[in-house]
Amino acid sequence: NAGVTQTPKFQVLKTGQSMTLQCAQDMNHNSMYWYRQDPGMGLRLIYYSASEGTTDKGEVPNGYNVSRLNKREFSLRLESAAPSQTSVYFCASNGQGKYEQYFGPGTRLTVT
Amino acid sequence: GDSVTQMEGPVTLSEEAFLTINCTYTATGYPSLFWYVQYPGEGLQLLLKATKADDKGSNKGFEATYRKETTSFHLEKGSVQVSDSAVYFCALSDEAGSYQLTFGKGTKLSVIP
Numbered sequence: 554n555a556g557v558t559q560t561p562k563f564q565v566l567k568t569g570q571s572m573t574l575q576c577a578q579d580m581n582h583n584s585m586y587w588y589r590q591d592p593g594m595g596l597r598l599i600y601y602s603a604s605e606g607t608t609d610k611g612e613v614p615n616g617y618n619v620s621r622l623n624k625r626e627f628s629l630r631l632e633s634a635a636p637s638q639t640s641v642y643f644c645a646s647n648g649q650g651k652y653e654q655y656f657g658p659g660t661r662l663t664v665t
Numbered sequence: 666g667d668s669v670t671q672m673e674g675p676v677t678l679s680e681e682a683f684l685t686i687n688c689t690y691t692a693t694g695y696p697s698l699f700w701y702v703q704y705p706g707e708g709l710q711l712l713l714k715a716t717k718a719d720d721k722g723s724n725k726g727f728e729a730t731y732r733k734e735t736t737s738f739h740l741e742k743g744s745v746q747v748s749d750s751a752v753y754f755c756a757l758s759d760e761a762g763s764y765q766l767t768f769g770k771g772t773k774l775s776v777i778p
Contacts, residue, residue, distance in 0.1 A: 557708070584764055586765070593770060594770060595754065595768045595769055595770035595771050596709075596754070596768045596771075598765065601765065603764075611765075643708055643709070645708075645709075647764055650764075651764065652697050652699070652714075652758040652764055652766065653699070653711050653714065654709075654711075654766055655711075656708035656709040656710070657708050658706075658707055658708045659707075659708050
């Protein structure tokens, strides 16, 4: 099992450009999450999907959109990137009735 | 709302020293508690967990006890190694049924030979 995979690993964008971060899990998990990690801020939840076909806002959703494409895949889109979105982005998932989340390796995004 | 407070870092220890990283929480009800570890350049991994009061979670020589009376879940290890250098996150579950986690800000540990 690959667990949770994320692409790309690194990305540099110019202000105003758009991009989509991809996440996939092969553990048949129902719930998936997108976090951002910034120095001194810990992990902050951007969006989550409790099950296929549903998405909800987390703590810091502004400037982002998500798509739960199917049970395996959950993508995060930046429509018009801003320097404040420079961060490390993590995708995570957990199974039905389970609190333990499994994390991907992260995407390091720099917006100039 | 729920919150987690953990000691500020960074923490620097010599190899074989005793480690304590403090974690306290605020929550309604009876959450489950977790410690996650993030090694350099990697995602977070579950280190240990405890699901009810007085439970002790343990893994790889690390331990933490769920103390309801002090709303704490301090992480301890008797003898740290260089390979334990990482960022440690305390987290609690959301009892509302959405299975979300609330994370502390993380504590960076550096162990020097």
